[in-house]
Amino acid sequence: MKSETRQRIASRKRRIEQQLSTAVKLNDAGPMLSAAGIRYELADRVQAIPHGGIGAIHRLVHSCGLAEQIDRRLHLLKIHAPYHESDHVLNIAYNQLCGGRVLEDIELRRNDVAFLNAIGTASIPDPTTAGDFCRRFTEDAIADLEDAINAARLTIWRRQAEEFFSQPAIIDADGALVGTDGECKEGMALAYNGLWGYHPLVVSFARTNEPLLVRNRSGNRPSAEGAAGLFDKAIALCRKAGFKDIAATGRHGLFPDHRARPLGRRQHSLHLRL
Numbered sequence: 001m002k003s004e005t006r007q008r009i010a011s012r013k014r015r016i017e018q019q020l021s022t023a024v025k026l027n028d029a030g031p032m033l034s035a036a037g038i039r040y041e042l043a044d045r046v047q048a049i050p051h052g053g054i055g056a057i058h059r060l061v062h063s064c065g066l067a068e069q070i071d072r073r074l075h076l077l078k079i080h081a082p083y084h085e086s087d088h089v090l091n092i093a094y095n096q097l098c099g100g101r102v103l104e105d106i107e108l109r110r111n112d113v114a115f116l117n118a119i120g121t122a123s124i125p126d127p128t129t130a131g132d133f134c135r136r137f138t139e140d141a142i143a144d145l146e147d148a149i150n151a152a153r154l155t156i157w158r159r160q161a162e163e164f165f166s167q168p169a170i171i172d173a174d175g176a177l178v179g180t181d182g183e184c185k186e187g188m189a190l191a192y193n194g195l196w197g198y199h200p201l202v203v204s205f206a207r208t209n210e211p212l213l214v215r216n217r218s219g220n221r222p223s224a225e226g227a228a229g230l231f232d233k234a235i236a237l238c239r240k241a242g243f244k245d246i247a248a249t250g251r252h253g254l255f256p257d258h259r260a261r262p263l264g265r266r267q268h269s270l271h272l273r274l
Contacts, residue, residue, distance in 0.1 A: 047113060047114040047117065048114060049112070049114035049115055049118055050098075051097070051098040051099070051115070052118075053097075054094060054097065054098060054115065054118055054119065055118045055119075057094070057097060058090075058094075058118065058119045058120075061090065064152045064155045064156050065151075065152055065155055066086075066148070066149065066152035067086040067090065068086075069148040069149070069151045069152050070085055070086040070089055070145065070148045070149075071084050071085055071086045072148070073144045073145070073147055073148040073151070074086075074089070074141060074144045074145050074148060075144075076133065076136040076137070076141060077133075077136075083124075083125050083129075087121075087124070087125065088125055088129075088130065088133040089145065090119075091106065091109075091124045091125050091130060092106075092130055092134075094109065094119070095109055098115070103127045103130050103131055103134075104127045105127075106124065106125070106126065106127045106130055107126065107127055109124060110123065110124055110126060146212075146213055146214075150212065150237055153210070153212075153237075154237070154240065154241055157241045157242075158241070158242075165241070165242050165243055165244070167207070167245075168243070168245040168246065168247050169205065169207070169238040169241075169243035169245065169246045169247070170205070170206035170207055170246075170247045170249060171203060171204075171205065171206070171212070171231065171234045171235065171238065171246065171247065171248045171249070172203070172204050172205075172206040172249050172250060173201065173202065173203045173204075173227055173230065173231065173248070173249075173250040174201075174202060174250055175199055175200065175201045175202075175217075175223045176199070176200060176202070177191045177193065177195050177197065177198075177199055177219060178197050178198045178199070178200060178219075179195045179196060179197040180196070180197040180198065187216065187217075187218050188218065188219060189218035189219040189220040189221075190219060190220055191219040191220060192220070195219060196219065197219045198216055198217065198218065198219050199217045199218065199219050199220070199221050199223075200214060200215065200216045200217060201214070201215045201217060201223075201225075201226060201227060201230065202214050203227075203230045203231065203233075203234050205234075205238075206249070212233075212234045212237060213230045213233055213234055215230060227250070231248055234248075235248065
């Protein structure tokens with residue numbers, strides 16, 4: 001941050017602190033809140049955006065090479081007219097970061113000139129195009145996207161201090177039953193508790209709560225299904241990052257081959273140090 005900007009912020013902070021301190025006094029004139037002091041104008045040159053942090057996120061994406069990793073590993077489009085795979089993935093992610101809940105909310109971003117200028121583009125894929133892109137994904141494509149994200153994650157981890165790697169890398173895995181109101185979604189099933197939906201498995205880096213790998217499964221699948229392979233991939237990622245001490249932790253149901261005496265399913269976890 002420039003010294004001039006730092007001084008300006010400090011000056012504004014001092015002014016508001018002084019204003020707040022002098023405002024507390026006896027008042028017989030009436031309510032403090034009034035309609036004065038505000039006027040609306042349409043600026044000719046200045047553009048405002050309600051999600052100012054998106055510019056910082058976009059810079060981080062490019063500084064860690066995430067966009068390049070996505071385009072290098074993920075191949076779902078035969079031609080780019082004009083969008084690449086990274087454009088589609090970031091478009092959906094940015095919509096979520098800016099408060100969007102469904103793909104249709106992308107249309108709000110498409111018509112926000114300040115948003116488009118913040119990410120340096122003339123346009124972004126519309127909701128229909130984004131939906132078509134999502135339908136192109138297979139399990140292998142999802143794994144390719146995870147590999148791209150984790151390759152960029154390694155770049156971020158390498159910027160950490162040496163103390164970051166001196167502590168154990170704790171890999172946590174857990175499943176959760178997630179219900180859905182859809183009636184025809186692929187892969188839905190009835191769980192043991194009567195919930196109609198899915199049973200995703202999430203493998204995360206426990207110290208920072210970073211999700212490393214995610215596998216969506218039908219609601220009737222057991223907790224351990226697919227866990228061994230995801231643990232292996234997460235351990236290999238942490239080894240590549242430079243961690244010497246790695247611990248895998250999760251509900252005992254995730255370690256079906258472990259010889260420990262069965263523990264209470266919801267009260268205990270197993271820890272395997274590698």
